[in-house]
Amino acid sequence: MSICSSKLPKFTEFGKKIVGVGANYNALLEAFFNGKKPTAPIIFLKPPSAYVTVGKPIRIPKICQNVNYEVELGVIIGQKGFDIPENKAMDFVGGYTCALDLTDFGTLGTSREARGPWSLAKGFDSSCPVGDFIPKNRIPEPDNLKIWLKVNNTLKQDDNTGNLIFTLPQLISYISKYMTLEPGDLIVTGTPDGYGPVSHGDKIKAGLGDVTEISFEIERL
Structure with a gap:
């Protein structure tokens, strides 16, 4: 089943799930996988309540103390x-x-030690800020796209999607072996090196090449 492309810009309103991919850039191979390519992607889920759209602040729950x-x-x-x-x-x-996968590293560390799920560390409210829908034809080479992020106008992340460990076709195929992908679902494909903590009042800007730019301000509840 397909859906009219005119409805896809409202993906945050009707998409049923957000599928995340962990540690998926070559620059992270050494830190996470001892320099060897993993045999399968690391997959986690965020609920739709994690969405926050441009024009609204990222409101971090009090319990999340080390958000990156x-x-x-x-x-x-x-x-x-x-x-x-x-x-x-x-x-x-x-x-x-263009999306942000905000992560509470304090909760994530506790979950890893207990070999537990990442749901709370990855799925809290405001943990998936997103920009506008970009039609497919505006990014003809998604496997060769500059991706960047600034905090308070200082460049923190700067890479290219050509350095993904698992490509978009590989991710889509792999995820769909386990769960049905439906119109409006979002796959966030992994972050480059350079991720770090945010504080109340920080201004985040990020973008995909010269195609789009998003900006958000951090608020702590």
Whole structure:
């Protein structure tokens, strides 16, 4: 089942899930995988309540004490699919967005020590700020796209999606082997090195090449 492309800009309103990918840039291979390419992506979920859109502040819950910024290319699914072959995967892409995958590293560390899930560390309210929907044809080479982030106008992250460990077709195909991808679902594809903590009042700017730029201000509740 596909959905009219004119509805996809409202993905934050009707998309059922946000699928995240952990440690998916070559610069992170040494730190996370001892320099060797992993055999499969690290996958986690965020609820739709994690969304916050441009024009609204990122309001961090009091309980989250060590929140880090992470800029990511977001892939918005355009049609329903399960067990999608890699060579057909890009046919299921409806568009893109610039996204932030905010992570509470304090909670994440506790979860890792207990070998528990990442749900609270990754899924708190405001943990997935996103920009506008970008039609698929505006990014003809999603595998060769500059991705960057600034905090208070200081550049913190600067990389290219050509350095993803697992490509977009590989991610879409792999995820869809386990769960049906539906129109409006968002895949956040991983963040480059340079991620770090945010504080109350920080101003975050991020972008995808010269295609789009997003900005948010941090508020602590």
